[in-house]
Amino acid sequence: MSQAKRHIGIITTGHGPRDEYLHYHGLFLKALGADVTITLRHIYDGLTLADLDPHEVDKSTPNLGAHVHVPGAKGNHMGDGWEHRFYDLEFATGLVQQAIERLETEDGVDMVLLACAAEFPEGALTARTMLIHPxxxxxxxxxxxxxxxxxxxxxxxxxxxxxxxxxxxxxxxxxxxxxxxxxxxxxxxxxxxxxxxxxxxxxxxxxxxxxxxxxxxxxxxxxxxxxxxxxxxxxxxPHRATVLHLRNLLMPALNDLDFLPADWNRT
CATH class of the missing domain: 3.40.50 (Rossmann fold)
Incomplete structure (x- = not known):
């Protein structure tokens, strides 16, 4: 693994694009002195509503929430054409694992971040690199x-x-x-x-x-x-806690002297 620029894969639990995650993680880490490339994968990209409908559930069933594209939808905080729906947890978990594997094998990421803080079945998700679960x-x-x-x-x-x-x-x-x-x-x-x-x-x-x-x-x-x-x-x-945790795992290391008076170090 490179000791300089790191490649972080981020998984969202719905459709893309989710540019707020690209911007937030990238700009926050850059502000803290890290040099990263970010690749997003969205577990339902390539799946239509018709593909997803058989797996939609209510909150009384183990589920994973997702922002998905719904033609004609209005008023979602993602904008028109989006809705927040819930899908069977087992179905969604399998697609999360597939996204992990694609980020590692196809995109060559150094670590994988789940852009959610949901509860997954114990042992259901694994990564060969590093899996970060907020x-x-x-x-x-x-x-x-x-x-x-x-x-x-x-x-x-x-x-x-x-x-x-x-x-x-x-x-x-x-x-x-x-x-x-x-x-x-x-x-x-x-x-x-x-x-x-x-x-x-x-x-x-x-x-x-x-x-x-x-x-x-x-x-x-x-x-x-x-x-x-x-x-x-x-x-x-979770997004605040996670990006601060991430910074400790990335190069270059923080320059601690940046947080002391300019004349503090006398060497």
């Missing part, structure tokens, strides 16, 4: 919060109402669960109301597992800042 980064951050204090930090989580019970059980199954006070806020109407509920509970940290929320071209500019203000605590998002 979900695991998020839970690792939660563990450092839990273990960083002798008291129980109050941690809030914004979740879909349809699987709030599942998400609560998932958090409570973690080895650090007894070291935090968990507050789960289901989205019963809007993200903002869920955030306000966490603010009322006076959480100290908040997690929202929506990868790329706020990045789509028609997301309100103030949408995520408004959530953070309503919570009144740091909001930990």
């Amino acid at each position: 979900r695991e980064i998020m839970f690792a951050l939660a563990q450092t919060i839990a273990e960083g204090s002798s008291r129980k930090p109050k941690v809030g989580v914004i979740v879909d109402a349809e699987h709030a019970d599942h998400d609560r059980a998932d958090w409570l199954s973690r080895p650090f669960a007894e070291q935090i006070e968990l507050v789960v806020s289901p989205i019963t109407s809007t993200w903002l109301e869920a955030a306000q509920a966490l603010g009322a509970a006076e959480v100290e940290y908040a997690f929202f597992f929506g990868y790329g929320v706020g990045l789509a071209p028609y997301d309100a500019r103030d949408e995520i800042p408004a959530l953070e203000r309503a919570i009144g605590a740091p909001l930990i998002l």
Whole structure:
């Protein structure tokens, strides 16, 4: 693997293009001094709605959400012609694995990033290079919060109402669960109301597992800042956590002296 410019493959769980991921990851990493090439693969590219329709499910079934092209659709934050739908998790997982393999064998990437923080069946996804799953980064951050204090930090989580019970059980199954006070806020109407509920509970940290929320071209500019203000605590998002994690894995290394006064080093 080259020690200079790295080639990162990013997988989205729907149709393309998803240029917000190309721009966000590329510009963020460049701002932090990394030199990267990014290739995107979209698991449903080449599949029509007719191909996908037999696999569409509701949220009561294990699923993976996807932004897909729907002729005539209006009002999606991706723009006209897009809808957010849900497809059977097993079906989607197989296509994610195929995308991993194509990025490695056809595109020659050095590492693969899943542009989602969804839960996949254990052991279902593998990579020969390096597979970066934001979900695991998020839970690792939660563990450092839990273990960083002798008291129980109050941690809030914004979740879909349809699987709030599942998400609560998932958090409570973690080895650090007894070291935090968990507050789960289901989205019963809007993200903002869920955030306000966490603010009322006076959480100290908040997690929202929506990868790329706020990045789509028609997301309100103030949408995520408004959530953070309503919570009144740091909001930990998977795309932010992941790009910062990525920077530690890339060359060239950060120049630490850039973050000291210009005359600090006397050599």
